[in-house]
Amino acid sequence: MKTQLITTTLAVMLLAAPVFAQSCADGKTLTEGTLTIATGNPAYYPWVMDDAPESGKGYEAAVAYALAERMGFSASNVEWTRTSFDQAIQPGAKDFDLNIQQFSITEDRDKVVDFSISYYTAPMAVLVRSADKLEPSMAELKGLVWGAAASTTGLPMITDTIAPTASTLIYDDNANIVEAMKAGQIDAALFDLPTALYLSAVVLDGGQVLGQFPANEATDLDRFGMIMAEGNSLKECVDVALSSMKADGTLGGIEATWLQETTGVPLIK
Amino acid sequence: MLIAGGSTALVVLAIVMLVPLAPGWEGVKASFFSGEVFAKTFPKLLKAFLWDMAIFAWSVPLIFSLGLAIALARAVRSPALFPLRIFGAAYVDIFRGVPVVLVIYLVGFGIPGLGLPRPWNSPYIWGTVALVLTYSAYIAEVLRGGIESIHASQRAASICLGMSERDTMRYVILPQAIRRVIPANMNMLVALQKDVALLSFIGPVEILRQAGIFKSLLANFTPYVAAALIFLCVTVPATRYADYLMNRDRNARS
Secondary structure (H helix, E strand, O other), X not given: OHHHHHHHHHHHHHHOHHXXXXXXXXXXXOEOOEEEEEEOOOOOOOOOHHHOHHHOOOHHHHHHHHHHHHXXXXXXXXXXXXXXXXXXXXXXXXXOOEEEEEEEOOHHHHHXXXXXXXXXXXXXXXXXXXXXXXXXXXXXXXXXXXXXXXXXXXXXXXXXXXXXXXXXXXXXXXXXXXXXXXOOOOOXXXXXXXXXXHHHHHHOOOEEEEEEOOOOOOOOOOEEEEEEEOOOOOHHHHHHHHHHHHHOOHHHHHHHHHHHHOOOOOEOO | OHHHHHHHHHHHHHHHHHHHHOOOHHHHHHHHOOHHHHHHHHHHHHHHHHHHHHHHHHHHHHHHHHHHHHHHHHHOOOHHHHHHHHHHHHHHHHHHHOOHHHHHHHHHXXXXXXXXXXXXXXXXXXHHHHXXXXXXXXXXXXXXXXXXXXXXXXXXXXXXXXXXXXXXHHXXXXXXXXXXXXXXXHHHHHHHHHHHHHHHHHOOOOHHHHHHHHHHHHOOOHHHHHHHHHHHHHHHHHHHHHHHHHHHHHHHHO
């Protein structure tokens, strides 16, 4: 069986030499010559637009196609499948090569599945009331009354980077921050972008994510990685491709398109 | 005297000798008694403690005024003013029965949420209101106890002398009642001084919160120890003073 597989692989390689010659993914995917990528069911804005990853629209869909290309798969050789969040991080065999649906890289999860290096670091974003009609500029931010949770990385960022004139109010959790914002006791608060988007859409009526700061891998702790089955030989290949996408700015470009322009959350300069 | 001194020295010696023998002592020492962290955080903690002092200072007169008003409302005897007594009793029941933290949350977020403009929605203002509501209920009960401890014959006598109900309360009963409950009130003030720190739940960065921030930043609990020491510097003299007043009161009566 094994010999047969190797023979077939060799035969395919010889036949398709121009396409496969340099690919590091040879013989490591579920279906030879095809990269099977899983995403959520359904997949959400702004990660996948209109629940249609095949379109390549949305941050994760775009990253997936760019990554596949780096690994030597053309767009037509990318297959999509769906898994739930929990299914993906259970131990055992997988029916996907890669799973991309905003998995935060954590130590506990890393014990049962393999993570790629991060393809996204959630940056800090500013939540405000849309009724205040604020501008995403540093000068405007300095004049606001800020709130933050006591144990987050947001607090040093407020005191050091923004350095507001009024003293910052500190709360125990996000619900209290939102309550203080409703009561008008604070004007703005700092969260990681996914949390800020969620709070503005669901929790805080009339909330708006005013802008986002450039991500900092050293201090921003919420990083997203793609999931692979534990001990997968594909990991090295994926990591190399991802780091080259990071290095040449491909990833940054995709992020600007789908997580800054599409969401309407501009970068604060 | 000799025996008392000897046994105290023995107990202190035992603690100093034995505690460092515990297996976790080195770890505890590093995370609770780090001299370096103490020196680094102490000035900022002291500065944050000024907020506690300020909130305490402006709360006390408000608490005593409201507490006295409630106590008097509960002490009225005229049948026409019976609703006042009911109000006083309900007030005490509610605010003495609800934990301070809950009152602070409900008043501190709830009332500004009605849409008050700045600066009238400040957590400092509404946090103070919450403390005043709770503590005036306690103080009212203490004062009422004082008023009721004055023997009924004094009231009867002053009425016989032709004083009005109002003047009797003002010139005969209250001066004695208030003096009698000073020690109990001192205890309430010590408790209030500590509860001011609960205002940190609704935003203000006073000493407890500042210590919590340092704890997160430095992953070290020494700031809490420093904060505790700062509190003790204020509350111990206050407690000793209350003891002194209590003794003086007892000596004067015996």
